[in-house]
Amino acid sequence: MSAATAPARRTAAEPGGGPAGRRGARAAERADGWRRRAPLLPALVFTLAVTQLPFLATVVYSLRSWNLLRPDSQAWVGLANYAAVLTDSQFLGAALNTIAVTASCVVASMLLGIGLALLLDRRFAGRGVVRTLIITPFLILPVATALLWKHIMLEPVFGLVNFVLSPFGAGDVDWASQYPVLSVVVALVWQWTPFMMLLVLAGLQSQGGDVLEAGQVDGASRWQMFVWITLPHLRRYIELGVLLGSIYVVNTFDTIYMLTQGGPGTASSNLPFYIYQRTFLGFDIGQSAAMGVVVVAGTIIVATLALRLIFRTFMSAQEAK
Amino acid sequence: MTAHAPERPAAGGSAPTAPAPGRAPRRRRSGAGGAALTVLTWAIGLAFVSPALWLLLTAFKQENQAATDPPTLLFQPTLDRFSAVLGADFLPYLGNSLTATVASTVLVLLLGLPAAYALSVEPVKRTQDVLFFFISTKMLPVVAVVVPIYVAAAELSVLDNVWTLVVLYTAMNLPIAVWMLRSFFLEVPVAIVEAARVEGAGLPRILWSVMLPIMAPGIAATALICMIFSWNEFFFAVNLTASQAATVPVFLTGFITSEGLFVAQLSAAAVMASLPIVVVGWIAQRQLVRGLSMGAVK
Structure with a gap:
C-alpha cells in the first residue's frame, strides 16, 4: 500500500526543532492533510448525498404508514411495516426467488465461462473473431436480450428453442409461463457467461508457462496439471467473478420486467421486482421502504463477508503487480 | 482489439501472433487433434452467439417471414423494419x-x-x-x-x-x-x-x-x-x-x-x-x- 509510505516521506521533509517549530509542523501537517483531502471531497460528498441520504430517508419512511393514493393517511406506526413485511408470504417468496436466480445464474455462467475460456486459451485460426462473438451477449442491451428470449427463442409456437427440441418430442412448450424462473435464468446465464469467461481467460493467460512446463517435465497428465496447478491459480479469478456477478445479478430487474413481469402471479418475482410493484403500482411507500431496509440488512450480512474477500483480492492483486 | 492501448504490452496475449515474452509457448496440438479442437471451438462459439445472430437476421426480414414454422433462413433482406422503427x-x-x-x-x-x-x-x-x-x-x-x-x-x-x-x-x-x-x-x-x-x-x-x-x-x-x-x-x-x-x-x-x-x-x-x-x-x-x-x- 502506498498509504503507508507516504506519511514517512512527508514528515521527513518537515523541518524539526523546538516547541515553536513543532507547533508550526503540526499546523503544516494539518494544512497538508486538507490539501490532500480537497480533491477527494467533491466525489465523496456527492456519493454520500446521492446514496446515503436517500437510504436514511428510506429508514424514516419505513416507520410511517404512507400510501400515495391517500395523501392524508400519514402517521407514525413504529415497526408495524416490518411486521407486515416479514409475514408477507409473497415477500418471502420473492426473497427465495432472488437467492435461487442469483445462485443458479452465477454457478451456471461460471461453469460455462470456464469451459469457453479453456477453449479460447490456445492459439488457433480466428481466435480473435470467436472471442469477439462470445463477448457479444454481454454487450447487448439487457432489455433487448430479454425480448430476444421472450419473443424469438422461447416463444411457444415459432420459438427457436421449441423448433430445435421438436425432433426430441417436445411440443409447443410455453417456457415463460410454464417455467418462468428457468426462462429468466437462461436469459441471464447467456448474458453473464461472457463476463465470467473474460475473467477466467485473464486468469489463464496470467499463468506462468514455466510452472506448467515443470509439471510437464515431471510427467503430470493434462488433467492432473489442470486440477493441481491451473485451478488453484484460477481461484482468485473465480472468486472475483462469483462476487461481482452476484452483486449485479442480485439486483436484476430488467430481465424479469421484460420476460415474465414477475409472473405468472408472483411465481418469478425477485425482490427488486416485487418492491417495484409495491412502490409504483401499489404506491405503498411505508411498506416498500420497510422492504428496502430488510433487503439492505440481509445484504449487509452477506456483504460483510463478501467485501472482506473482495478487498483481500483487490489488495493482493495490486500488490502483486 | 488493442486500439486504445497500443503502447501497453499485451500481457494477456490478445495479439495472436507471437508468444508473449516471459511465457513459454503453449503446446501447439499438431495435426488432426488441433484441427478438431479448432472446429469444435468455432462450433461452440457460433452456437453460443446464435441467438444474437438470429436477432440480426430477423431484423432484415418482412414481418410474415419473421415468425414461421419452420424458421425462415433464406429471404430477400429489407431495411423496411429499421425505417419503421425510426418512424415510430x-x-x-x-x-x-x-x-x-x-x-x-x-x-x-x-x-x-x-x-x-x-x-x-x-x-x-x-x-x-x-x-x-x-x-x-x-x-x-x-x-x-x-x-x-x-x-x-x-x-x-x-x-x-x-x-x-x-x-x-x-x-x-x-x-x-x-x-x-x-x-x-x-x-x-x-x-x-x-x-x-x-x-x-x-x-x-x-x-x-x-x-x-x-x-x-x-x-x-x-x-x-x-x-x-x-x-x-x-x-x-x-x-x-x-x-x-x-x-x-x-x-x-x-x-x-x-x-x-x-x-x-x-x-x-x-x-x-x-x-x-x-x-x-x-x-x-x-x-x-x-x-x-x-x-x-x-
Whole structure:
C-alpha cells in the first residue's frame, strides 16, 4: 500500500526543532492533510448525498404508514411495516426467488465461462473473431436480450428453442409461463457467461508457462496439471467473478420486467421486482421502504463477508503487480 | 482489439501472433487433434452467439417471414423494419440516452479523477476506509433508495427530466470509476509527479499536463465502462421518466406485449438499441476485463 509510505516521506521533509517549530509542523501537517483531502471531497460528498441520504430517508419512511393514493393517511406506526413485511408470504417468496436466480445464474455462467475460456486459451485460426462473438451477449442491451428470449427463442409456437427440441418430442412448450424462473435464468446465464469467461481467460493467460512446463517435465497428465496447478491459480479469478456477478445479478430487474413481469402471479418475482410493484403500482411507500431496509440488512450480512474477500483480492492483486 | 492501448504490452496475449515474452509457448496440438479442437471451438462459439445472430437476421426480414414454422433462413433482406422503427419516434429516445450517457460519464471523470488521485498518488490518511466506502455503495440495492429518490424528484418537479438520470448514473458509476482510475494512477511513476511539484505545478496542472497523457488509455477504459452501464440502465429510466426523458431501453418496453406481427420490428429496434455499445465493446475488449473487475484484473 502506498498509504503507508507516504506519511514517512512527508514528515521527513518537515523541518524539526523546538516547541515553536513543532507547533508550526503540526499546523503544516494539518494544512497538508486538507490539501490532500480537497480533491477527494467533491466525489465523496456527492456519493454520500446521492446514496446515503436517500437510504436514511428510506429508514424514516419505513416507520410511517404512507400510501400515495391517500395523501392524508400519514402517521407514525413504529415497526408495524416490518411486521407486515416479514409475514408477507409473497415477500418471502420473492426473497427465495432472488437467492435461487442469483445462485443458479452465477454457478451456471461460471461453469460455462470456464469451459469457453479453456477453449479460447490456445492459439488457433480466428481466435480473435470467436472471442469477439462470445463477448457479444454481454454487450447487448439487457432489455433487448430479454425480448430476444421472450419473443424469438422461447416463444411457444415459432420459438427457436421449441423448433430445435421438436425432433426430441417436445411440443409447443410455453417456457415463460410454464417455467418462468428457468426462462429468466437462461436469459441471464447467456448474458453473464461472457463476463465470467473474460475473467477466467485473464486468469489463464496470467499463468506462468514455466510452472506448467515443470509439471510437464515431471510427467503430470493434462488433467492432473489442470486440477493441481491451473485451478488453484484460477481461484482468485473465480472468486472475483462469483462476487461481482452476484452483486449485479442480485439486483436484476430488467430481465424479469421484460420476460415474465414477475409472473405468472408472483411465481418469478425477485425482490427488486416485487418492491417495484409495491412502490409504483401499489404506491405503498411505508411498506416498500420497510422492504428496502430488510433487503439492505440481509445484504449487509452477506456483504460483510463478501467485501472482506473482495478487498483481500483487490489488495493482493495490486500488490502483486 | 488493442486500439486504445497500443503502447501497453499485451500481457494477456490478445495479439495472436507471437508468444508473449516471459511465457513459454503453449503446446501447439499438431495435426488432426488441433484441427478438431479448432472446429469444435468455432462450433461452440457460433452456437453460443446464435441467438444474437438470429436477432440480426430477423431484423432484415418482412414481418410474415419473421415468425414461421419452420424458421425462415433464406429471404430477400429489407431495411423496411429499421425505417419503421425510426418512424415510430425512436430518435428522441436515442437523444435522451446519448445525453444521459455522455453527460454522466463526463461528470464521473470530473469527480473521479481528483478523487482517485487523492487515493493513490498523494493519498489521504484513511485511504482504505474511503475505498471501502465507495465499493460498499455498489452493494446498496437500488430498491432501497428508489422510494425517497422518487418522492424527492416529484417534490422538486424533476421527474421525467433527463438530468435526474444524469445525476443518478453519475452516482451509480462513480465508485467503479474511482477504483479503476486509482489502479491506473498507481501505475504512474511517482518521480514524474514529484518533479512536477518541485517545479511548482499545482494539482490541476499536474493532472492536466503530466498525468493525463500517461493515463489516457486508462481514462478511456473507465469512460467505456461508465458508458456501457449508463446506456443499459433500466430501473431508474423506467420509473423516473415518462414521455419527455425516456431512454432507449424504455422505448423497447413497447414490445413486451405480443399483438399482431411485430417480431421483425422488435428485432430491428433491439439491434439499433444495442449497436452503439456492442461496437464500442468490441473495440475495447482488452479494457473490458479490467473495467469489469474494477481494475483488479489486467
